[in-house]
Amino acid sequence: MLKLMRSRPILVGVVHLIATPGSPRYFGDRRAILRRAVDDTNALIGGGCDALVVENFGDVPFFAERVPPETVATMALALQAVIEVAGGSPVGVNVLRNDARAALGLCAATGAKFVRVNVHTGAAVTDQGIVQGQAAETVRERARLCPGVALLCDVHVKHASPLAGGTIETAAQDTLHRGMADALIVSGSGTGSAPDVERVAAVRRAVGNAPVLIGSGLDEKNAGELLAHASGAIVGTSLKRAGRVDEPVDVARVERLRRLFDSLKERSA
Numbered sequence: 001m002l003k004l005m006r007s008r009p010i011l012v013g014v015v016h017l018i019a020t021p022g023s024p025r026y027f028g029d030r031r032a033i034l035r036r037a038v039d040d041t042n043a044l045i046g047g048g049c050d051a052l053v054v055e056n057f058g059d060v061p062f063f064a065e066r067v068p069p070e071t072v073a074t075m076a077l078a079l080q081a082v083i084e085v086a087g088g089s090p091v092g093v094n095v096l097r098n099d100a101r102a103a104l105g106l107c108a109a110t111g112a113k114f115v116r117v118n119v120h121t122g123a124a125v126t127d128q129g130i131v132q133g134q135a136a137e138t139v140r141e142r143a144r145l146c147p148g149v150a151l152l153c154d155v156h157v158k159h160a161s162p163l164a165g166g167t168i169e170t171a172a173q174d175t176l177h178r179g180m181a182d183a184l185i186v187s188g189s190g191t192g193s194a195p196d197v198e199r200v201a202a203v204r205r206a207v208g209n210a211p212v213l214i215g216s217g218l219d220e221k222n223a224g225e226l227l228a229h230a231s232g233a234i235v236g237t238s239l240k241r242a243g244r245v246d247e248p249v250d251v252a253r254v255e256r257l258r259r260l261f262d263s264l265k266e267r268s269a
Helices: 002-006 031-046 069-086 100-110 135-147 168-180 197-207 225-229 252-269
Strands: 009-016 051-057 089-096 113-115 123-126 129-132 149-154 160-162 181-187 213-215 234-235
Touching: 009 031, 009 123, 009 252, 031 051, 031 069, 031 213, 031 252, 051 069, 069 089, 069 100, 069 225, 089 100, 100 113, 100 135, 100 181, 168 181, 181 197, 197 213, 197 225, 225 234, 225 252
Parallel strands: 009 051, 009 234, 051 089, 089 113, 113 149, 149 181, 181 213, 213 234
Antiparallel strands: 123 129, 123 160
16 A cells, blocks of 8 residues: 555545444444445445545544444454455555554454554544554554554544644654654544645655645545645545535545546656
C-alpha cells in the first residue's frame, strides 16, 4: 500500500460496518452485517479503489479505547469477508474510537495490511472524553504480532481537539518521528468535513516526502486542490448514495472519483 502512495495518489475506500452485536443500533441480524460489507466492497473495488479500510462505524456511541470482545469477533468475520472479496487489494482496519491493539490483533488473525489510529501520540478531548495516544504500546505490539502492518495515524483528528494545543505541524512531526507512524492522516472537523487546504499544505511542508492522506471530506469538487498536497485520500461519505454516510456505496460515484484521481496523476506526470 505504501508503495502505491509513492507512485500515484491512492484512493482508499471505507467499508462502514452497520451496528455490530452489543451496540445500541444492532437489530439482531448478524448476516446483514456481512452482506452489507460484501456489497460495499464489491462496489468500492469494482469502481476502482486501490485499498479499503473496514470500520465499526455503526457502533455509536464509541468506547474511548478498548472495545468489547464481541466487537472484535464480529469485525474479524467482516474483515475476513472483505479481504476475500477484495481480490488482493490491500485491506486495513480502524477499530473506533481508538483501539489500536484490537486492530493489530485483527491484522495478525486475518492478514489485513494496515491500521488507522485516530490518536497515536499526544491526547485529545473527544466526544468519548479524553483519548490518549499509546504509541509505545502500539509500535511494540505491531513488532510482536504483525511486523509488516503499516500504521496510518491521524494528526489533530476529526471530532476532537488536541488536549495540549500546539500546531498541527508539530503534531505531524511528533507522530511521524517519535511515534514511528508510516503515514499521516489530515481530516476536517468531523465525518464528511474536508480539512482546510492550508492545514494539509502545512503538514506536507512539515514532513517532507512522508505519505500524507486526506482523512475526511474529499469529494469530486475539492479533490484537485487537496491532492496537490497529499499522497491520496481515505474516502467514505462522498462515495455513498446521494453522499449520505448511512447509505450503501454507489459504484458510479467511485468510478467518477477514480477517473478524477487518474486525471490528476496524468496532469502531474
